[in-house]
């Protein structure tokens with residue numbers, strides 16, 4: 304079994320979708336699972352934490368605990384799923400968590416990693432990370448509310464975070480040379496380099512890296528490398544390759560979208576909702592900083608929509624474009640503003656569930672973490688993808704949640720996912 308530790312909730316659903324696409328029976332848990340062992344046989348188990356922006360020690364301890372749980376449940380390989388845009392704060396949790404997981408399983412062997420995920424437009428070349436062909440630090444990620452990324456050079460970012468200085472790049476000439484060449488380069492680094500950041504421009508590059516590393520106890524990266532690894536495992540183990548995908552339930556029932564992401568794509572998706580005439584309620588954290596009152600106002604607004612809303616879903620959002628976001632952060636502080644809005648959206652989600660809303664679409668990774676925590680969702684069945692890397696999650700209690708990374712999905716994703724006719728959008732299941 305592959306055991307995956309994801310540093311946020313949308314990262315967890317993204318990687319779960321990538322594993323499921325390759326036919327792996329994938330168990331998805333939000334937070335540490337309560338019991339042992341896994342409740343049903345799985346080829347992969349994903350534990351989605353909310354550690355991307357938490358204090359370093361907390362992130363390390365929670366990730367260690369998740370690793371130990373996965374190993375006790377039978378994981379033969381660990382994968383640390385971080386963001387394809389290498390989202391991390393200045394204090395940086397990717398390095399410390401990787402260092403700790405290496406202590407758990409890697410025996411000092413080099414750990415191969417890459418945030419490259421061509422399916423999401425992320426590529427690594429000469430150690431630099433590109434987002435849709437633009438350097439990370441020049442992409443909209445430079446404006447992220449909690450993890451603004453202002454350097455594109457991955458070795459510098461990782462070196463600053465890890466206790467093992469001097470990570471190396473497996474450059475594209477090596478990767479393009481195929482899996483034997485990659486494995487040879489990896490062996491040359493054994494004993495003196497802990498992290499090898501592998502360039503990858505295409506899925507074929509990721510596949511070659513995965514083939515070279517399929518036996519390693521620890522790998523790390525975004526959904527791209529995890530999907531490639533799943534493909535290699537599925538090819539080697541016929542029972543995985545032949546596993547019939549379980550039929551995905553159809554998400555239905557009253558729908559509401561909750562957005563806490565300020566990423567460019569989410570702002571575009573909000574504009575599409577507005578242009579389509581959907582009911583939209585913006586949260587104003589400058590007017591009131593009390594999450595209970597902000598949530599109460601939003602729910603009163605929702606109640607006032609009456610039966611119209613059962614025809615097509617409404618949207619409640621904290622999201623703002625960069626200038627307005629800066630004004631809020633200047634007034635309240637970035638962490639406090641985030642915490643107020645996350646608590647508010649969590650309370651709104653529980654209020655909506657109590658009102659019979661069964662389709663909850665959430666935009667934003669931190670925001671999704673707050674919402675699943677508030678709703679007490681511990682896991683669910685990974686269903687059809689409404690967009691690449693954005694699968695519906697079906698809970699035992701009958702909720703259908705779509706947890707969308709801020710940057711993912713077509714411009715009409717919020718609109719289609721909350722449409723009256725239940726839709727799974729473009730299905731990749």
Ligand SMILES: Nc1ncnc2c1ncn2[C@@H]1O[C@H](COP(=O)(O)OP(=O)(O)O)[C@@H](O)[C@H]1O
Pocket residue numbers: 447448449563564565566569588621622623627628631632637640641642644645666667668669670671707708709710
């Ligand atoms: N108007 C706002 N002012 C300040 N912070 C905000 C605002 N809107 C959202 N946020 C915070 O920004 C963060 C966005 O992160 P996240 O939900 O992970 O989105 P993404 O997936 O785009 O990274 C959340 O913590 C959210 O509460």
Ligand SMILES: O=C(O)[C@@H](O)C(=O)COP(=O)(O)O
Pocket residue numbers: 311313314315317318385386387388423525526667668669707708709710
């Ligand atoms: O790798 C990715 O880009 C995503 O899986 C991811 O981690 C998304 O994080 P958010 O943008 O914070 O939702």
